[in-house]
Amino acid sequence: MTQSNSVLIDVEQVWKSFGDLDVLKGISLRVHDGSSDVILGRSGIGKSVLLKSIVGLLIPERGHIDVMGHSVIGMKTRELNRLRKNIGYVFQYAALYDSLTVRENLEFPLRKHTDASESDITDRVLEQLRLVGLTDAIDKMPSELSGGMKKRIGLARAIIKRPKIVLYDEPTAGLDPITAREISELILSLEEQFGITSITVTHDLECARIIANQIYILDDGVFQHSGTYDELKASSDPYTRAFFQVAT
Amino acid sequence: MSNLRKRPEISYFRFARDRFKSSMAEVYGITMFGMRFFRYVFVPPYEFAEVRKHLDNLGSKSIPLLTVVGLIMGLILALQSRPTLDRFGAGAFLPAMIALTIVRELGPVITALIVAGRVSSGIGAEVGSMKVTEQIDALEVSAVDPYNFLVVTRVLACMIIMPLLTAYVDFLAIFGGFVSEWVSANSSFQLYFTEVIQSLTFYDILPGVGKTIAFGYIIGVIGAYQGFHTSRGTEGVGRAATSAVVLASLNIIFLDMVIIQLTLILFGPGV
Ligand SMILES: Nc1ncnc2c1ncn2[C@@H]1O[C@H](COP(=O)(O)OP(=O)(O)O)[C@@H](O)[C@H]1O
Ligand SMILES: [Mg+2]
Numbered sequence: 001m002t003q004s005n006s007v008l009i010d011v012e013q014v015w016k017s018f019g020d021l022d023v024l025k026g027i028s029l030r031v032h033d034g035s036s037d038v039i040l041g042r043s044g045i046g047k048s049v050l051l052k053s054i055v056g057l058l059i060p061e062r063g064h065i066d067v068m069g070h071s072v073i074g075m076k077t078r079e080l081n082r083l084r085k086n087i088g089y090v091f092q093y094a095a096l097y098d099s100l101t102v103r104e105n106l107e108f109p110l111r112k113h114t115d116a117s118e119s120d121i122t123d124r125v126l127e128q129l130r131l132v133g134l135t136d137a138i139d140k141m142p143s144e145l146s147g148g149m150k151k152r153i154g155l156a157r158a159i160i161k162r163p164k165i166v167l168y169d170e171p172t173a174g175l176d177p178i179t180a181r182e183i184s185e186l187i188l189s190l191e192e193q194f195g196i197t198s199i200t201v202t203h204d205l206e207c208a209r210i211i212a213n214q215i216y217i218l219d220d221g222v223f224q225h226s227g228t229y230d231e232l233k234a235s236s237d238p239y240t241r242a243f244f245q246v247a248t
Numbered sequence: 249m250s251n252l253r254k255r256p257e258i259s260y261f262r263f264a265r266d267r268f269k270s271s272m273a274e275v276y277g278i279t280m281f282g283m284r285f286f287r288y289v290f291v292p293p294y295e296f297a298e299v300r301k302h303l304d305n306l307g308s309k310s311i312p313l314l315t316v317v318g319l320i321m322g323l324i325l326a327l328q329s330r331p332t333l334d335r336f337g338a339g340a341f342l343p344a345m346i347a348l349t350i351v352r353e354l355g356p357v358i359t360a361l362i363v364a365g366r367v368s369s370g371i372g373a374e375v376g377s378m379k380v381t382e383q384i385d386a387l388e389v390s391a392v393d394p395y396n397f398l399v400v401t402r403v404l405a406c407m408i409i410m411p412l413l414t415a416y417v418d419f420l421a422i423f424g425g426f427v428s429e430w431v432s433a434n435s436s437f438q439l440y441f442t443e444v445i446q447s448l449t450f451y452d453i454l455p456g457v458g459k460t461i462a463f464g465y466i467i468g469v470i471g472a473y474q475g476f477h478t479s480r481g482t483e484g485v486g487r488a489a490t491s492a493v494v495l496a497s498l499n500i501i502f503l504d505m506v507i508i509q510l511t512l513i514l515f516g517p518g519v
Binding site (some may be wrong): 052055057077079081082084085087089090092095096098108109112113144 | 294383386
């Protein structure tokens with residue numbers, strides 16, 4: 001993996017609340033080109049809110065978010081959409097379009113934003129399905145897929161346009177440990193193959209261990225600790241320890 | 249809570265005021281949401297394929313029920329009116345009366361209410377479940393405008409299909425009226441339909457069919473609004489569907505009243 005020093009995602013002092021509930025309280029994060037960073041935290045702590053703020057799905061009240069040198073907050077929809085072409089987003093429950101087949105789900109991003117020919121589109125879809133090991137599922141509806149299969153298709157859809165950045169929202173949540181591990185390894189291999197820079201939100205330590213260059217622990221609206229997996233595992237901080245003990 | 253027991257009048261007042269405020273906010277929200285349609289509908293990208301898909305879907309969802317209701321509505325109307333008209337010696341006007349009642353009023357409104365029940369709730373549930381499963385977010389991050397893709401296409405489909413469905417129901421109901429006449433009085437097909445056609449003018453048909461486009465708009469916008477604003481969780485989807493039907497039906501009746509007044513002012517009482 002090439003680890004240059006340029007910062008692809010720069011989150012600075014971001015505040016976001018819903019009514020009286022302060023979710024993010026001045027959070028900051030820098031993700032370097034080629035890095036794979038993981039955010040750990042309990043449910044409901046604001047992990048998804050942070051990811052959604054980075055792609056402009058939610059608008060924080062205060063702070064700065066720069067993605068590939070463009071300031072996301074207050075950006076016009078058209079520019080935001082241009083920027084989003086470089087970002088893949090894997091949703092927590094895959095968010096496959098349930099009225100479309102697997103093939104159509106994968107074609108969707110291509111049809112909307114490229115003028116690729118029919119045969120190119122088909123080739124690309126098949127290639128994606130091979131990458132995630134699900135060529136058989138091409139004509140199935142999302143409702144016919146298991147949880148793990150949905151996640152794989154969600155993954156395939158997120159990277160079909162070869163984005164520079166991918167954001168994963170709990171890619172292994174709700175899966176059995178074996179499938180979860182397969183998904184984590186799949187993520188790692190795809191990232192290495194395509195040079196993806198990523199942020200992964202999870203509470204699955206095994207997943208963090210496999211894919212993380214750097215881990216951040218989110219609590220009470222900010223990152224309380226950060227470090228590599230081994231550093232955090234050896235940490236004496238009670239909250240971090242609690243986190244690592246639950247899992248092992 | 250202790251406050252509530254001591255000084256109920258203040259709490260009730262506050263409750264009513266809050267309720268009023270939130271209803272007004274909702275009305276404002278729906279109005280703005282509905283207005284956006286007109287800003288989007290003429291601007292590319294046009295999602296023709298989606299509109300076609302929704303048209304198919306809407307038609308197949310509502311046609312069976314509309315067929316039954318249309319026929320029976322005409323039958324009942326004829327059965328009920330026959331004795332009354334006879335009593336005033338006006339039995340010969342029955343075909344004309346049926347035609348006018350159906351085309352001007354019952355056809356459009358009953359069709360709209362039934363489609364609201366089937367389609368508004370369907371749109372509310374469909375869009376609502378896309379909302380809670382983050383499919384709407386997924387559209388947005390793949391740089392597709394969810395309003396254009398989900399709302400404009402559905403509203404447009406509703407506006408296109410409502411006049412067609414209404415014409416269909418009108419026809420069936422008038423035919424139902426004939427069936428009743430034929431069974432009870434053995435009246436002739438030719439006579440009945442000649443009377444029907446002679447009684448209808450352009451000014452009966454135009455407002456009757458025209459207002460259904462507005463009903464279609466209401467059905468689509470309210471269903472989509474409820475879906476779009478579904479709060480997180482699956483129980484929210486059910487709520488979106490139910491409130492879509494209630495709100496759409498109320499608005500249809502209300503708008504109908506306004507349109508009737510306008511039609512009377514513009515075209516006069518006719519007949
Ligand atoms: N759109 C929203 N409206 C209101 N509250 C929200 C919204 N999104 C998230 N929240 C609240 O923000 C908090 C953090 O949510 P989230 O980021 O989804 O947690 P998680 O860390 O499990 O991903 C939760 O309390 C949630 O209820
Ligand atoms: Mg989450």
